[in-house]
Amino acid sequence: MVTSELGTAGPTVAHDGQAAPVVEVDGLVKRYGTGDSAFTAVRGVSFAVYPGEIFGFLGPNGAGKTTTISVLCTLLRITEGTVRVARYDVARQPDDVRRSIGLIFQDPTLDNQLTAQENLDFHAFAYDVPAAEARERGRHLLELLELWDRRNDLVRTFSGGMKRRLEIARGLLHRPRVLFLDEPTQGLDPQTRALIWRYLLGLRQSDGVTLFMTTHYMDEAEYCDRIAIIDHGQIVALDTPDHLKAMVGGEVVTVRTDDNALAAREIAARWGLEAQVHGAELRLEVARGDEFVPELVRALTPRVEAISVNRPTLDDVFMKLTGRAIRDEESSDVDRMRQFGRAWGGRR
């Protein structure tokens, strides 16, 4: 198990060694409630994010991702520790922090009764962006996100993907130092998700904005320069996606037999490998999967029903670190409920 001390280690990529961090978190603890009913959602998290980086928080639902992002965005008070965003102290200078950041939440935060342009106007005025600059910047962003033609339509008539794009435009309107994205593509279909990411990567290129995101989608985490894997309110690993995947030795062999328990014992006895039970399957990490599989099939007493070899994914990393898969049944249920709720909410 990698300890959370990794979280405080210096960054390894994605900055030139000159820039000061744009987000600095030191020993952050967030506790809800007091006394016996107290619940600690974040248990001592430390990390730094550097300008121009895409920094990801990866973990299952309930790991403390949204709580952390809410603290960073001044929406929740800090219990212990210090957080600085764009050099401002989150606890003491919340208004300065708010001016320096853009936010995209899990659920839409647009006014459906207003047009896209009116939503941008509200934002520009609230953030004190000069009118001429707001017009110009708004047009630039709307064109970039392919919403310019729809700018005078009520947001009510927008699809989920269009709303998300409008929120990205709005979040960047006041030229924030950091754009925070909490599960930015949750509930969107795969094509729309890919499209949103194309825009985000393009914006990083053109505007040099720093992205801080949370996700429980593995493929989404792959876009990050660095990833902090979070579980039970603690960072269990922090590194580039490639380095994280290198933590898993070689390749992952997944095998299903008619007697997994016996198979696991035989594997341990013969190769000294520890097989992790994952549902009806066993998982093994081996150096060369293609050479190992024939041996395994020959040697096992139980009948092999299915077998596969894969390059390690971030899910395997999470599995190795925590012994659990990142998307367990419970979290998919929550997802389904959220989507159901959204469907109903959208009808009003």
Added chain:
Amino acid sequence: MSVDVRGATGVGIVEARRPSRARAAVRGAYIIWYRDLLRWWRDRQRIIPSLFQPILYLFVFGVGLGSAIGMGMSGGRAGAAPGGVDYTTFMYPGVLAMSVLFTAIFSSMSIVWDREFGFLKEIQVAPIPRTAVAVGKALGGSTVAMLQSAVLLLLAPVVGVAVSPGMVLAMLVLMFLLAFALAALGVAIASRMRTMEGFQVVMNFVLMPLLFLSGAFFPLQGLPGWLAVLTHLDPVAYAVDAMRRVVLSATAAPPEVLRALAITDPSGAPLPILAEVAILLAFIAVGLTLAVRWFGATE
């Protein structure tokens, strides 16, 4: 390559614009107020239908009840002037106050709506002081309530009230004061409410008592002691009384009737309108304090 640069200076960091707190507060309150008005105007086709209920009260309930109690009202106090006031005319300021009451509270409670649909977060993370958000919301709700209820002033001639610029102005001021007190209360309540279901509770335990105790539908004179005490605690009562005096002075009603209907001080003399305005201002102060405190406490 692994470099620890946490000690490095902030090279290349652009200082964010830092407007003063006062400027941020004024701009914030303004844009929140403006959004409420924009949304109201966008929904303007709903203004005419929303007049249906007050009109129903005035002409069906008012005329019906008026005939039941014998059309003419003597002010309900022994020895009051004869001649009296037509019941619909008596009820007219009450219906105006009712419209203000409902519109103001529901407009400002749209905070709950904003929470449900997420827009509240956009407001909460904006660099707007919490106090400015609460004030802007209360101003928005009260402006909408005043404008919407002002449409009912068009009915004045129908109930025998002469329309003059002075009368309209006085009514708008009183309606705004009442609306602001109630909208502030609405913001305070909404800050404590998490779900839409709370609306029904607020209807039952806040709106209806405020309305029934206000003297909108019956004179507050000659009531049993316990009821008289409750009516004096209702801010709406002072607004209804002030509005009724403005309305009745624009009719043929004799001054004795006006005096007989008015809320009195402990010595039995009618309260001056300015005293009633002062009481409304006090209620505004209380409502706004609660609104700012409770809204500021939302985490």
